[in-house]
Amino acid sequence: MSTATSTGSKELFAVSAESLAALLVAKERPARPSALSTSLTFGWRAILKIKHVPEQLFDVTAFPIMNLLMFTYLFGGALAGSPSDYIQFVLPGILVMSVVMITMYTGVSVNIDIEKGVFDRFRSLPIWRPSAMIGYLLGDALRYTIASVVMLVVGLVLGYRPDGGFGGAVAGIALLLLFSFAFSWIWTMFGLMLRTEKSVMSVSMMVIFPLTFLSNVFVDPKTMPGWLQAFVNNSPITHLASSVRGLMAGEWPGGEIAWTLGWAGALLLVFGPVTMRLYNRK
Template identity: 45%
Template sequence: MTTMALRNTGTLAWRTLVQIKHNPFELIDFSVQPIMFLLLFTYVFGGAMAGSPAEYLTFALPGIVVQNLIFATMNTGIGLNTDITKGVFDRLRSLPIARSAPLAGRILADVIKQAWAVALLLVIGIVLGFRIETGPAATLGAIGLLLVFAVALSWVSVLVAMLVSTPEKVQIFGFVLFFPLTMASGAFVDPATMPGWLQAFAEVNPTTVVADAVRGLLSGGPVAGPVTWSLAWAGGLLVVFAPLAVRAFRRRI
């Protein structure tokens, strides 16, 4: 990207972030809702799943972080679709800015929001009793891996947003796509407890792979394999969906 494109991207990303001041309810998706999920899974299911909430928190926190990140990528598509249907992109197109800036700015702003949500969940998890058994470098590596996966997955949301007519449809299609991806995984339970056919799917599910990588980076355990497969999934999503999303974006605007 050129210097102008980078500057335009930063300006439009800031525009998206500043909107939170005028719509504080948007913080619910990135703050209150993740905390509610964390408390619910830890204290309602923890005893049944692992014998105690504290034991389950160690296993489940990385999975909850990944689940929240996956659902949060829908906000990218919803925001883009909203701007298009309200005519914001028509106004932006008349300005002397890089054509890629509106799309890149939205993705950058949402990645910043997701970084906030990841950090918030880790802090709340530590308050509840979660302990990071590795070091600062591994912790930053886990956060970086999560954000890389978020950027890759956000292109799926962008593609959906360009193919449907309203923000509500983006939310519906995103939920239908992402709900099975998060629940039929090893994010919350060990896949070994599942039926054989479901276990096979859960073990290759990117939600499981990323959750396992984050567990290894935060709590110890296997790291190389899960991280490698997580990056492979991120690269695959990027290679497949980014060109399709960009093409659909150009046609839509």
């Protein structure tokens, strides 16, 4: 009785294995997804995370508005004579500062996924390796766009009038998004290197705060000491703020735009390969 049962089980297993093998051989293997499709898929994943955790939008709405109101009405009269005059100068600068600051959350998101073990699954998939990193950056580009639009709307309510019109505002935001994409690679590197998300945030703030405040975001560098002007005038944030400010004012600051694009290219060429090397080794 047991012998018959054992024989029947072996025959059933053999049939099942043969059927499975025939099925696998008969069907064509799915084509490997392209780099673009996988990058967009990971970008959509980042957007869905915003949908399920809408609190992530707090730093791209409330924080920029608070900065704009505070600096315009606290320092506008002292620095430019009136808040209405100062907002014409400071709004593009605060827009740059706000977007550059929130780029650090790219590294925080990477670090959180590593701690949860999600990256182990990503590494096992037959996909283009950089697509996971690029997906984070594409998803964050939506947050940068939301922050820019919110800042402009509030600025218009407060009296800001871009002489460059709609086209100048769009060109300024596009340049800001391009630079932020390249700048975010620094934080993806730190997200892979450091152990906790708090460490990523601490290191990011140590870099971002000096860069944003030692720039022409709030004041003209001509009022600074000569030794400080040498640093401020060559800061990537200064070139970016001058470019965005000029484009929104209806001008074409070719030199500042060239410097901004150069900085973006250098950041991407340096930190992109370093990030991917760490990602492949981690």
